Amino acid sequence: MLDVKQLNTIKATTLQKMRVEDGQITHRILIGMGTCGIAAGAQAVYDFLIEMKDVYQYPIDVLPTGCLGMCMFEPMVEVVEANDKHTMYIKMDPLKMKEILHHHIKEGYTLYAYTLQGAKDNA
């Protein structure tokens, strides 16, 4: 069973993975899957991403996460990349997700209009 040293090892390696620094993946994608997110349709987004990941073999992590408290923007998807780059996409559905996969994940362009910032700045 686990001892303190092993606990700290897990901490260090997992942190690297979460910061997209361990070289295994290029993007870490978190989908808001609290009850509010699921109620807004996050399950479809999650399922879509999982399918795309499998089919196209993207080197990405697709993970559920909890609620950020901004319920009216759900379903929310956060894309985390190396060097502390975070992009928060809001009001997602599989169609928009497809675009993001193509533009952001594959090509590296943030789809500004779909982001939280974008919505607020252009409100």
Next chain:
Amino acid sequence: MKTIKLNINHQEVQVQAGLTILEACRSQGITIPTLCHLTECKPKGACRICVVEEEGKQNLVPSCVSEVKEGMRILTHSKRSLASRRMSLELILSNHRKDCLSCTRNLNCELQSLAQTLHVREDRFLGERTEGRYDDLSNGLVRDTSKCILCGRCVDACLNIQGLGVLTMMNRGFETRLGPVLDLSFKDVNCIECGQCVLHCPVGALSEKEEIHEVINALEDPKKFMIVQTAPAVRASLAEEFGAPMGTRITGKMVSALKQVGFDRVYDTNVAADLTILEEGHELLHRLENKGVLPLITSCSPGWINFLEKEYASLIPHVSSCKSPHMMFGAILKSHFAKVKGLDPKDIVVVSIMPCTAKKGEKERMTSEYKDVDHVLTTRECGRLIKLYGLDLMSMRDSEFDQDMFGTSSGAGVIFGVSGGVMEAALRTVVEKLTNKPLDKLEFKELRLIKDVKEADINVNGTLVKVAAVSTMKAAQPILMQIQEGTSPYTFIEIMACPGGCINGGGQSIYPCNHDLKTEDVIKLRAKALYAEDQDNTLRSSHLNPDILNLYRDFLGEPGSKIAHHHLHTHYSAKAALHLEFD
């Protein structure tokens, strides 16, 4: 004993530490009214009638659950406490069907007394009422939830005293209702109709099924020959219906009153108790000699028999096939007595005054074409009957029971009404028969203790025979399980449904059970009357009763004979503990 000082109603007092505010006030002579409180069970703090004001606390404090503390300052009857108390009662009344005038508890209802004490003068808070349920399908009990105040005392009685837990609360909030599982009738669940719930109900939500009108109708019928018999326990409680202190013995007055009511014969069930001893004694001796099924268990408590049939049917072979005394009496009256007197049995009406609600169901067991007993009235119903005929029991002269054929009874018969009494009565006969010499002491002190389970070791010709007297199903279950496992150390067991025996039966006079009286006090006071009657009797043992001996000589032959078996014995069968009907 540690004492602490506190201030009650501006008076400095010293009370025992560890008491609740309620108990402390009572020790000082201050009565705080209560409703949901039962002296013997854990206080709930639910009704809020007992709230008092404690200095330093913003909210009112329930005195039944709060322990006294050094330096506490309490006001028990301040304006705030009284206002709150009254409001709680008014709210309870607003959800209570107030048909006091036609209720069985009219003049003996805790809600009525409380309304008077708290000076309720208007009917405020008129509004919706919780939907009520009326169940009178069982033989002995009636449940009317439109009068229920949800004090939960019956739940406590059935669960913690009887050990059955038949009654429970359903739904929640304003819709809460009290009753057996799924709101079924008592007759469809594991209820044994012992009536302990009725004794603990402060209002008329639970009561016995009355048969007074049927009895009056029969009394008015000139064709009917009316015979009434009174159980031993009744004489220790009937006086309470007329305001006398608990345990006042009024055997003679009871007989006079019943004679005045118009019964053709007033007999004592004790006579039949002696008969039961002879039959059951014979049964025990027979089993002892022939390696029959042991231990033998008594069968005179119909509450216990209901429990046997519903939950321990596998133990039926252990139970005596003897009917209970009043049923035996009825059987003899409708056969031998009828023949001797030249009466048609269908014109004889046998009424039993019993301390029991389960006996109302017992009388429905028939072993011949005639019911052994036609009507069973509880002690309370007897009191009402006597009052209906304008008689004041306490001022009547003493009379003797009718001496015609069945006038003599022994002291052994009268102690049937106490837990341990049947055992004692049986031992007086059986031990003498087994040892062939009279007993030097007729009282068995171990069987007179106030306990759920009493044991005695009897020396019979050098062998130690273990006997036990048990009351309540709660105490009986471990004993029964022992028998099932084959590890029972007893030879003969007496089982009674009600705690302490019939003197505390479901049909006895209702006493306010939320005040100082504990069950053991009740048992002690009422048992005293019966033990005294035993002491005063010149005849102490059943087998020496000349009337019974005559009965055998003239009719039954000998104990255990075919005729005896036909009239005086019955059989039992497994019954469903839960009966669900889906339509």
Next chain:
Amino acid sequence: MLEQRIHLALGSSSNQEAVLHQLNASLKKNRLDDRIQVYCHTLHDLQKPACGIYPERIFYENINENLMRLLVEVQLLNKTPLEQFQQLKLDQSLIERFDQWDKDRFFYKQTRIVLKNAGKINPEDIQEAIAMDAYQALVKALTSMTPQDVLDEITLSGLRGRGGGGFPTGRKWQVAHDQINDVKYVICNADEGDPGAFMDRSLLEGDPHAILEAMMIAGYAIGSKHGYIYVRAEYPVAVKRLEIAIHQAENIGLLGNNILNLGFDFSIEIRLGAGAFVCGEETALIASIEGQRGTPNPKPPYPSVQGLWGKPTIINNVETLANIPQILLKGHKWFRTMGTPSSPGTKVFALGGKIKQTGLIEVEMGLSLKEVIYDIGQGCEHNKKFKAMQTGGPSGGCITREDLDTALGFDELIQLGSMMGSGGMIVLDEDNCMVDVARFYLDFIVEESCGKCTPCRIGTKRLLEMLNKVTQGEGTLELLDEMEALAQYIKTSSLCGLGQTAPNPFLSTYHHFKDEYMRHVVDKKCDAKVCKALLEYTIQADLCKKCGLCARACPTYAISGTVGRDPFTIDPNLCIRCGACVLTCKFDAIKRQ
């Protein structure tokens, strides 16, 4: 709480990001990174980066890396404006942008202590929780602290129960610790029942390991080896995530026997609620776990002395527990830097109602209600007038415009006749009828009352019946007096907190909005046009085009008139106020008042 902050606006063309990197690097170099809050925004048509320094409101534009470095060292460190670069003639619309971002800053960056991991980690992977320091506090407690040390730390932090009671957590734990008993229990109360509250749900769904760790620390502190989490069954996702978390913790050796080889045993079981709000009350919760009817019992004895199965038990709310690991790791002094002296730390609130930005917010105690409503919530929707804020759910009361400057804190809210409760905040505007609001909460209470004690079982029912009379136009002044007396009685005589706080919504609205009650009772009018029975629908004769459409729509034939000739009228005795006529009239001729 006034912090220095810099808002950096970047365009989307290349190399602008380098400025941000420079900012971060310089801040770190000058050890300002934990004193200056950085907010980064993108304005894609911006040519060159610009920034605004707050609260001073000093703006710079055309920033490159060098200027950024200078800005940090001179402006931020020495508080001296770089006058030659300062832009006083910054484009007005850009300044407005900066102001808006600064106002919004609370929204983007709340003080997320308890919710720090929610939305950042995968709650179904214990390793990610560990990466974010989960179980480090447990290690610290087990290796370098005695149980009393842990208790002292919690007590000194001043943490108060976040479930509604506000009772000092350290004191509760100390009492349980001081009981001499081999068996003790730790219970997490996750039976969040207040309508509109979902703070605990988000915590359990987002970061379940924080709760598990906190329970273990509690177990160590008081001497318990068993924990129960009582979750309401209406939270299936939370239940699933908790089950996964417990399972993973057990598999890895973080629950069970000899945890982390440090000789500490602890196990956790989940128990589900069954739809009873009252089971959020600690003694009712305990009864429910014991398999009995979920009704409260009188206190004393308190659960810390005699709780589950008669053993010393501590019961804490989910949010209270979520604070524990960080208090142990960062120390009580850190915790005290947030909030107020009597209410230290943060609180998660569920902001809802007639407000623009709804959602969960975690803010330091001491923030004013005005800031919550206007800065974070962005004010009322559709520019309606703010009327009141209801806090504390069915146990709380209303806070009106006059008291909006009050700081958020346990005692402060109680002073106002309300309470913090579990953190629900419902904003009400001019279209809400306060009498109806009181009726709504009382209806909830009547539904959820356990029925054990007289004041709550029958008293609240009667109070609701009276309140219904008021909303239906049958109220009288005597009735209002009776209601107040009944409400006071329920408050002072009920057995448990549910009953004792049940009259609060009524008493609070009655106290603050007596005029509305009077209008309902004396004039039989509801100005907010909510209480249907008090509404009057009239057809304005001058606007009526006599088309007769409304009469045909009316389900009770209450409208009469002649098509083309006489204007139509509504018979108020037949009108059931359904509003069908209003919907049908194309000429807006029907008035509702």
